[in-house]
Amino acid sequence: MNAPVYNFAYLDEQTKRMIRRAILKAVAIPGYQVPFASREMPMPFGWGTGGVQVTASILGPDDILKVIDQGADDTTNAVSIRKFFAVTAGVRTTTSTNEATVIQTRHRIPEAPLREDQILVYQVPIPEPLRFLEPRETETRRMHALADYGLMHVKLYEDIAVHGHIATTYAYPVKVDDRYVMDPSPTPKFDNPKMSDCAALQLFGAGREKRIYAIPPFTKVVSLDFEDHPFERYRHDGECTLCGADDSFLDEVITDDRGGRMFVCSDTDFCEKRRGDAA
Amino acid sequence: MNSDQPLLAAEGLSKFYGRRLGCRDISFELYQGEVLAIVGESGSGKTTLLQLLSMQLEASSGSVTYRMRDGVARDLASLTESERRFLFRTDWGYVHQDPAMGLRMAVSAGGNVGERLMAVGWRHYGRIRSAATDWLDRVEIDANRIDDAPRTYSGGMRQRLQIARNLVTAPRLIFMDEPTGGLDVSVQARLLDLLRRLVNELGLAAIVVTHDLAVARLLSNRIIVMKGGEAIESGLTDQVLDDPREPYTQLLVSSILPA
Amino acid sequence: MAVALDIRELSKSFTMHLQGGLRLPVVERVTFKVMAGSCVVLGGPSGAGKSSILKMIFGNYRSDAGQILLKQGKAVIDIAAADPRRILELRKRSVGYVSQFLRAVPRVPAIDVVAEPLVGNGVTRDEARERAAGLLRRLNISERLWELPPATFSGGEQQRVNIARGFIPDLPILLLDEPTASLDAANRAVVVDMIAARKKQGTAIVAIAHGDEVRAAIADKIVDIQQFAAVA
Numbered sequence: 001m002n003a004p005v006y007n008f009a010y011l012d013e014q015t016k017r018m019i020r021r022a023i024l025k026a027v028a029i030p031g032y033q034v035p036f037a038s039r040e041m042p043m044p045f046g047w048g049t050g051g052v053q054v055t056a057s058i059l060g061p062d063d064i065l066k067v068i069d070q071g072a073d074d075t076t077n078a079v080s081i082r083k084f085f086a087v088t089a090g091v092r093t094t095t096s097t098n099e100a101t102v103i104q105t106r107h108r109i110p111e112a113p114l115r116e117d118q119i120l121v122y123q124v125p126i127p128e129p130l131r132f133l134e135p136r137e138t139e140t141r142r143m144h145a146l147a148d149y150g151l152m153h154v155k156l157y158e159d160i161a162v163h164g165h166i167a168t169t170y171a172y173p174v175k176v177d178d179r180y181v182m183d184p185s186p187t188p189k190f191d192n193p194k195m196s197d198c199a200a201l202q203l204f205g206a207g208r209e210k211r212i213y214a215i216p217p218f219t220k221v222v223s224l225d226f227e228d229h230p231f232e233r234y235r236h237d238g239e240c241t242l243c244g245a246d247d248s249f250l251d252e253v254i255t256d257d258r259g260g261r262m263f264v265c266s267d268t269d270f271c272e273k274r275r276g277d278a279a
Numbered sequence: 280m281n282s283d284q285p286l287l288a289a290e291g292l293s294k295f296y297g298r299r300l301g302c303r304d305i306s307f308e309l310y311q312g313e314v315l316a317i318v319g320e321s322g323s324g325k326t327t328l329l330q331l332l333s334m335q336l337e338a339s340s341g342s343v344t345y346r347m348r349d350g351v352a353r354d355l356a357s358l359t360e361s362e363r364r365f366l367f368r369t370d371w372g373y374v375h376q377d378p379a380m381g382l383r384m385a386v387s388a389g390g391n392v393g394e395r396l397m398a399v400g401w402r403h404y405g406r407i408r409s410a411a412t413d414w415l416d417r418v419e420i421d422a423n424r425i426d427d428a429p430r431t432y433s434g435g436m437r438q439r440l441q442i443a444r445n446l447v448t449a450p451r452l453i454f455m456d457e458p459t460g461g462l463d464v465s466v467q468a469r470l471l472d473l474l475r476r477l478v479n480e481l482g483l484a485a486i487v488v489t490h491d492l493a494v495a496r497l498l499s500n501r502i503i504v505m506k507g508g509e510a511i512e513s514g515l516t517d518q519v520l521d522d523p524r525e526p527y528t529q530l531l532v533s534s535i536l537p538a
Numbered sequence: 539m540a541v542a543l544d545i546r547e548l549s550k551s552f553t554m555h556l557q558g559g560l561r562l563p564v565v566e567r568v569t570f571k572v573m574a575g576s577c578v579v580l581g582g583p584s585g586a587g588k589s590s591i592l593k594m595i596f597g598n599y600r601s602d603a604g605q606i607l608l609k610q611g612k613a614v615i616d617i618a619a620a621d622p623r624r625i626l627e628l629r630k631r632s633v634g635y636v637s638q639f640l641r642a643v644p645r646v647p648a649i650d651v652v653a654e655p656l657v658g659n660g661v662t663r664d665e666a667r668e669r670a671a672g673l674l675r676r677l678n679i680s681e682r683l684w685e686l687p688p689a690t691f692s693g694g695e696q697q698r699v700n701i702a703r704g705f706i707p708d709l710p711i712l713l714l715d716e717p718t719a720s721l722d723a724a725n726r727a728v729v730v731d732m733i734a735a736r737k738k739q740g741t742a743i744v745a746i747a748h749g750d751e752v753r754a755a756i757a758d759k760i761v762d763i764q765q766f767a768a769v770a
Contacts, residue, residue, distance in 0.1 A: 308623075310623055313623070313626070468644040468645050469645060471644075472643070472644070472645045472646060475643070479654070479657060480657065480663075497643065500622075500626055501622050514600075514622050515597060515598075515622045515625055515626070517598050518597065518598060518599070518600060518622075518625075521593070521598055521599065522552075522593075522598070522599045522600050524553070524600070525555075526555035526556070529554070529555050529556055530555075530556060533556060
């Protein structure tokens, strides 16, 4: 029995063209959500189809691909998607942030600073930052068109009124290039500053919602806040148990059934490298 | 600000829905500090007129001119969408008959009042909250309800919150669509009293649509009586109501039941 | 002595459309002058049109013909021909009116009812209330009534609140419709004093007053309206 022969990176060339056009538009208007004709992929909506379509459209045979899920290379999803591209594109894959030329990520930005020759592709569930405040798509499109973002600040105001501080801890809204308000995808707010003035191109794909947006390299990205409640990065106060880092985003791991826990770097590659260097 | 120039001027304003008449050939000038009541029974075209004046409907013919804060008189039809929204958020207010239409019911009172401020660039939480508290006080809402959503408010409170939300950016012109409609009589009285005081104190111009002549008499100094889409009679409120000339006006005035 | 108010050939009739267009003439060609610092009392039986004349001067009634001239600054304005905006301005700056009955706005405390004309004119609320208090005291309205809405007051008390409201701004022309009708002797005297004080300030007053005593006390001239009765 013959296995089906796929086009390079699964998508046909016309589709890739369509997506690349959308990407070009997105890069030309930083933070603006460009609609695109999202395709049927061999994984359901909600499993990273947007990110996969973007990656598929930009991969070339010489690219080296890394895929992470919540910072880890070895979770089920990361493994599946990496295998998917290994089979359909035959590209080299890696777990090393340093080695990779294309990094597809779900909900985290790698700790290691990225370079000009790298592209970071984010998987995005809900691209519209205002969605939960204003359910009407017609209204939110208008708000973006007219830079009418009062409502976004109302949400932050409500947070402070109810919780005493801005309670958003992930998917924290940002203003890109002083113009569009954008949802950075559900990355922890700890990662927000990394998006600003980043040497790498950042692309965002939402397959179910059919939107692509982008942050070109070296673009100003500012997290929304109030003068008297400025944006704060949040991380657990502690060190990684495995490598001792005190400046990386930490995951909490329950170790036993008696409340024992430890904190480890969410970015597995980063942690390994540090341990490797130390060794 | 040159108060010799009208703030809002309507000229030959007409609206047709196909062959059905919404309103025809309405003209008037409104100056700063004046309150104009548009009264009529259902189907008189008064709500259509209000919507035309506040740019919610496009006129079939005629024009509405508004003198912006910089003193320049602009034909409202020539404003861009962006200018329109900005105007609506800063220099104008619109009080809906149903407060739920003019409020975000799930957002706290403070958030509701603060929204316009945030939309024009206020970024200091403490100051926004303090301005909101100030306004809640002015509309006689207990300051400790600032974090409650209007879902938890009574009808009269919601209406007062709507007023606060509209006035926070010191607009010069307020549109009101039956502001006391649907409220209990005692609540109406309180609201009317508040509106009178605020309009007086702040020197607002207002256009109030109402079917209730008592509300018109209380709030307005000028009046237009409408029937079937036409302006039947207009002039000083007390003049038109005390010395009505037109048959329809006389009919309207004589139909009020004494309390 | 300057002419403050010049009424010329003023005519008024009502057309009752609900009664088949029945025409009710009221007055015809009313003519008289009021000098600054003096009081003209309109005389004549009830129904002669005295109140209507006051209302026409105030711009509350429209006139069929004639002129109501007064000076505002250097200009001479005809109230009968003035547009609504002009009339509103005149009411703020030139002509005050004390009607026969107080139209009580629900819920507003008496002291604020009296203070209102000043607040609308740019005086601070506190100062306006202070001056209102002074007038209420002078008119013997007990302090415990000040914060109550006047709707529940007696006729005499309501009238005194009305008078206070009419007298609080310092307008050059004052129209008084039966100002002492429901008052006892003591309060009548107070009002007569207030009118006299105003005359000294140069205010021109047009009043309707029944009762020979009051008329004698305030009138510098009596104009009998019956002479201008309109013939149907």
